[in-house]
Structures are given as structure tokens and as C-alpha cells.
Amino acid sequence: MDLILFGIQGSGKGTQGKILKDRYDTAYFETGAELRRLSKEDSKLGKKVKEIIEAGHLVPNEIVMEIVENFLKNVPKGKNVIFDGIPRKMEQAQSLDALLEKHGREYKAVILDLSEQVALNRLTLRRICSKCKTVYPADYENDMCERCRGELITRSDDNPESIKTRIKAYFDETMPVINMYLEQGKLLRINGEQSIEAVSKELFETLDPIYK
Numbered sequence: 001m002d003l004i005l006f007g008i009q010g011s012g013k014g015t016q017g018k019i020l021k022d023r024y025d026t027a028y029f030e031t032g033a034e035l036r037r038l039s040k041e042d043s044k045l046g047k048k049v050k051e052i053i054e055a056g057h058l059v060p061n062e063i064v065m066e067i068v069e070n071f072l073k074n075v076p077k078g079k080n081v082i083f084d085g086i087p088r089k090m091e092q093a094q095s096l097d098a099l100l101e102k103h104g105r106e107y108k109a110v111i112l113d114l115s116e117q118v119a120l121n122r123l124t125l126r127r128i129c130s131k132c133k134t135v136y137p138a139d140y141e142n143d144m145c146e147r148c149r150g151e152l153i154t155r156s157d158d159n160p161e162s163i164k165t166r167i168k169a170y171f172d173e174t175m176p177v178i179n180m181y182l183e184q185g186k187l188l189r190i191n192g193e194q195s196i197e198a199v200s201k202e203l204f205e206t207l208d209p210i211y212k
């Protein structure tokens with residue numbers, strides 16, 4: 001059973017995704033990371049991706065699907081996949097669904113539920129280490145990185161305008177996809193407004209019966 005992980009920025013989706021990957025020994029598909037990896041690869045698809053990225057264009061849906069399919073072909077038989085950051089919109093959800101069906105893969109969707117206001121607060125207040133780029137949540141109280149003692153600063157893309165744009169895109173484009181999975185009985189809901197540890201605990205309680 002594959003997992004499609006949803007959560008608005010600030011929900012801790014990436015953090016929880018890595019924790020789940022380790023706990024259940026899954027493959028992990030993260031669109032951004034896969035694009036970066038492919039762009040350095042000397043293959044037909046790699047070159048195509050590199051061209052699109054260098055031109056500053058958004059990667060078209062059919063190329064994203066080609067990338068997913070390429071990824072799936074390399075997943076060892078019997079290994080589950082966690083999808084992080086895909087699908088973002090309905091068109092992509094429909095293509096992904098068709099692709100997974102073609103490969104005989106079943107999936108559930110998981111959402112780390114977070115209200116718009118909590119997401120806004122977390123994103124506005126989080127900081128990043130100026131040296132090693134570790135991200136610190138809103139409730140971290142020191143001004144110094146605990147790993148490298150670097151100075152903590154606000155991320156340049158965490159200004160209120162760009163945060164609002166990202167949140168709006170999530171509610172306009174991704175929420176309809178999540179609602180579709182809900183109607184199809186594929187959605188597992190997790191309370192994302194808790195601490196990282198509490199969210200993990202709730203995820204384990206929900207997913208252990210499926211994976212263990």
C-alpha cells in the first residue's frame with residue numbers, strides 16, 4: 001500500500017514523511033528532490049528536466065508523470081512508496097491515479113490537518129539557520145542553531161505575501177484533491193496541530209495496523 005502525504009506548508013509533512021519512510025522502510029518520492037536528482041543525470045529524461053529547470057519553466061504534468069513512472073520502475077518489487085508533494089492539483093491526481101493503477105499499486109492518502117491560521121503562524125514565525133539551513137519551528141526559543149551555533153534568520157520566501165500565496169494555492173488547488181480522496185474513502189486524517197512527536201504517534205497508531 002503506497003501513501004500520498006498531504007499537508008499545508010508548516011504542517012511538518014516533510015519531517016513526518018522521512019520518519020514514516022524509516023519506520024516502514026518505504027521508497028520516497030519527493031517531486032523537488034527527484035527533479036534535482038534527474039537534472040544531474042546523463043539520461044534523456046534528465047536532459048529534458050535540466051532544460052526545463054534552466055529555462056525557469058514549471059515542469060509540465062506529463063513530464064512529472066514520466067518522472068513518477070521512471071521512479072516506479074526502479075522501486076524494488078514489494079516495496080511501498082510514500083509520495084510527498086504530489087499531486088498538487090486535480091489534473092495531476094487523475095494522472096497519478098491512472099499511473100498507479102497501471103502499475104497495479106494501491107494507495108491511501110494521509111493528511112496532516114492544520115487550520116489556515118495555525119499554518120500562517122507557523123510559517124511566519126519559523127526560522128532557518130543561516131549556516132547549515134536547519135529549520136526551526138515557531139516555538140524554538142533560542143537565537144542560535146543547536147547544531148552549528150549559526151544565527152537563526154527568517155527565510156526570504158517566508159514573507160507574509162508569499163506565504164499567503166502558497167496557502168491560497170493549497171486551498172484552491174490541492175484541497176479539492178483531498179476532498180476527492182475523502183469521498184473515495186481513501187483518506188486518513190491526522191491532527192497536524194500537535195507537536196512533531198504527537199503527530200508521529202498518531203501516524204504510527206493509524207499506519208502500524210497497515211504496515212506491521
Ligand SMILES: [Zn+2]
Pocket residue numbers: 129130131132133134145146147148149150
Ligand atoms: Zn546551523
